[in-house]
Amino acid sequence: MRCFCLLYVLVLCGGIVATAWLPANAQPISVRKSDGKTLIQAAAIDSSRNILVMAQMGKMQLSSWHFFDSKKPTAVYQWQTPDAVECVVFATAKNGERVFLSGDSRGVVRLWDIHARDQVDSFRAHRQQVLGLVFSQSANILVSLGIDDGKTKLRFWDLQTKKQTIPVRDAFGVSVALSPNGKLMALTLPGGKLELVEFPACKSVWTRSSGKAAWLSNVNFAPNGRTVITAESSWGKTTNICFWDVNSGSVTKKIAAYPIFDLGRRLVGGICCLSYSPTGLLVASAGKDDRVCFWEAATGQKITSVPGHQGPVNAILFHGDDDKCFSISHAGDVFFTDFAGIKKHVRPTANRKPGTDLQPFWQDLHSSEALRGVVAVEFFLQHSKLALPFLKSRLLVRKQKKGEWFSKNVNDLANANFGVRQKAAVEIEKQLYAAEPFLRQRLTNGTDLETRRRIENLLKKIPKLDGLRPADLRPLRVISILERIDAAESRELLAWMAKNLETEQLRSAAKRALGK
Incomplete structure (x- = not known):
């Protein structure tokens, strides 16, 4: 047919x-x-x-x-x-x-x-x-x-x-x-x-x-x-x-x-x-x-x-x-x-008027649940005047929690003190997608059996997505938001993302959103 x-x-x-x-x-x-x-x-x-x-x-x-x-x-x-x-x-x-x-x-x-x-x-x-x-x-x-x-x-x-x-x-x-x-x-x-x-x-x-x-x-x-x-x-x-x-x-x-x-x-x-x-x-x-x-x-x-x-x-x-x-x-x-x-069943706060705290929806942009991500994107689009300065503050912030920060917390997973290990695991889990390469690098470099078990348990919490790294979810959704907001500030942010995002796939997505 x-x-x-x-x-x-x-x-x-x-x-x-x-x-x-x-x-x-x-x-x-x-x-x-x-x-x-x-x-x-x-x-x-x-x-x-x-x-x-x-x-x-x-x-x-x-x-x-x-x-x-x-x-x-x-x-x-x-x-x-x-x-x-x-x-x-x-x-x-x-x-x-x-x-x-x-x-x-x-x-x-x-x-x-x-x-x-x-x-x-x-x-x-x-x-x-x-x-x-x-x-x-x-x-x-x-x-x-x-x-x-x-x-x-x-x-x-x-x-x-x-x-x-x-x-x-x-x-x-x-x-x-x-x-x-x-x-x-x-x-x-x-x-x-x-x-x-x-x-x-x-x-x-x-x-x-x-x-x-x-x-x-x-x-x-x-x-x-x-x-x-x-x-x-x-x-x-x-x-x-x-x-x-x-x-x-x-x-x-x-x-x-x-x-x-x-x-x-x-x-x-x-x-x-x-x-x-x-x-x-x-x-x-x-x-x-x-x-x-x-x-x-x-x-x-x-x-x-x-x-x-x-x-x-x-x-x-x-x-x-x-x-x-x-x-x-x-x-x-x-x-x-x-x-x-x-x-309506995704997040109750999405059904109320926004306050100054958009952090819950920023977190949802990182979600492996596609519907939760879509709801967050729609929320930012509905409140674009709040969304643009908020997204700018998140995108242009200095990368303080990369490099040394992740290395320190990954090393703390092997600390003899239980409290230090527990705190490191909690902090890493908050930034789990971004921490993935540091965790895998530690496994490659070799570690004791107990630390390996802790790292593997953290890695199991990262969802497996078809053809996509979990860390790419938020940048792609932010690009989706910015390309639908007709403002000079959104185009400036897309131009920044086209130059500074981590992978060529993400940079290309930002360029396409700019029409380049």
């Missing part, structure tokens, strides 16, 4: 959100239960008007739902269409009216007015089926991906005139996305390649390969336009989420998201849909199993995995902000996950 990942639309293949470790009173809510007959092919959401549109698989029917609140949907209308609908997307007409468009199995694009409950217009976009649609509001251009004479083509349309504005372009992949500012377009190509193109000029900026991947899919831009994510799949291997730097075209990190198994020519696993949250702090993915996974974008760490769906998950649609997420299954279930309710 084809997967077409867009900025505003996801073409689907699978299941619905339930729960993992989430608090009992923060369970995802079943908004619409499957009737066992309604299979969903595509879905799109208009957050400004709380409208969700779904297209039935293999049937000529569209249905719209109005959410007066997230838990009580109201069916608005159903449309019968001449041909089976393949994809849907919302767009803004030149008169400012919001319409939604559908692409069908015979290559026709139709414009629908939800309020008038009628088809407004239609035109033939492709000779055969339309695989996907994406709309650029800044350029007022509709991009259609479809099949013409057995070949996949990209076409570009003016919705007002229904005429093509740019020459037809070959599209070898099945995934395309436009950047938030409408100036760039990302395309997947055969052989695990990704191409970045200037839009609407369609001039190639760069083409890069992720390595030995068999194919890339589900391309999506970050809300700030600086990063592109794709699903990277190889037969019989893990499906990764790849993060691409828009400026350089390099892969900055990979998340091993889903295993793939070959069961008698049947591919099990992989990613069906992939989406950034509106703030870019979260990435949501869904596979061909029954799970939706939420990831922290800055660190690549998993926040939670939400199982229990009836088959593959076809769409993940964030509604308004990061705290509301709808997921739609191939079977037709719609679930709503309220992250605001989940976050």
